[in-house]
Amino acid sequence: MSTELAADVIVIGAGLSGLLAAAGLQSAGARVLVLDKGRGVGGRLATRRADAGVFDHGAQFFTARDPQFRLRVQAWQAAGTVKAWATGFTLADGSFKRDGETRFCGVTGMSSIAKHLAQGLDVRVNTKVVRVETEGRGWLVTIESGECFSSRALLLTPPVPQSLELLTTGDFPLPERVRGELGKIEYAPCLAVLAQLSGSSLIPEPGGLWFDGEPVSWMADNQCKGVSAAAGAAVTIHAGPQFSRAHWETPECAVTAALLAVAAPWLGSAPVQTQLHRWRYSLPLRTYPERCLVVREPAPLVFAGDAFGGSRVEGAALSGLAAGAALLEIPGLIA
């Protein structure tokens, strides 16, 4: 198989952190290649288009508290990619909790943000990286097909356990202290049921239900949210972390039936089609104290993603921006 001198930086992961880092690097003049194993871009900013409905089944909304991130969000709003969705949602007891903080979402689904960011970048999807190793003072990255790409620096944005596993495929001497710190970062799993209903749901405007508990932690009506144009409601049901962990191996039909039974008071119409998605890594249970982690020797390596500095969509965005800036400080990065 051939080796291409692909880029100044190879970014593994076309989630929000990887795409924002890649965009920043490219606009500063770096050659960037983004590789992702998924069918499309976005990672956990995920929107599934089923036969009838459209479902946001990963991240549901995001905040923009940081001034730097708020400016980005304003630009996405101006581009028609993002909209302000809500300042609160209904709770399990039927009361409405408004805390005044704006939650944003993608106009046509959360993945539309990633699609917007990926424009103009060299992003290869359906491309699973299986090996990363150093080559001189740079990197050699091998994908499932056996093809190799080389770069001066590597940015890893998958969930931390996946990044660490990838590093074990090669020869990189990750300092023990760093490996120990990163090894402590675990994520909550999340089982997600996607239910297409025959008619409307009973989830009140603006289309979200905050349960914050077990066995269901969240429900959303993607029709009410403005994401699904199908005739019936397209409902996302997220199980809480305890239920998700306990039922990780339970067959799909049993998990779906159990969660639909809990959700029943809010469904209002019969489910005509369901799917189950198993998120092994949904939210980090602890985070690394800095927005990215840079290892300079023997070849430049940066870790980023929502486990760095702050969790969730906003944390992932800030981590990606920080990682891009940190890479640009590495002498000789840009050819």
Ligand SMILES: Cc1cc2nc3c(=O)[nH]c(=O)nc-3n(C[C@H](O)[C@H](O)[C@H](O)COP(=O)(O)OP(=O)(O)OC[C@H]3O[C@@H](n4cnc5c(N)ncnc54)[C@H](O)[C@@H]3O)c2cc1C
């Ligand atoms: C069910 C669920 C609900 C959530 N709800 C919210 C919410 O309401 N609000 C909020 O702010 N956040 C929420 N989040 C969290 C939010 O989605 C994440 O914090 C954020 O999207 C993480 O972005 P990231 O770039 O760090 O990682 P990711 O989006 O996970 O991107 C990493 C990418 O790396 C790729 N990858 C991994 N291994 C390889 C490999 N070997 N080769 C190639 N590619 C690889 C993956 O395919 C993925 O695309 C939720 C997440 C889930 C799953």
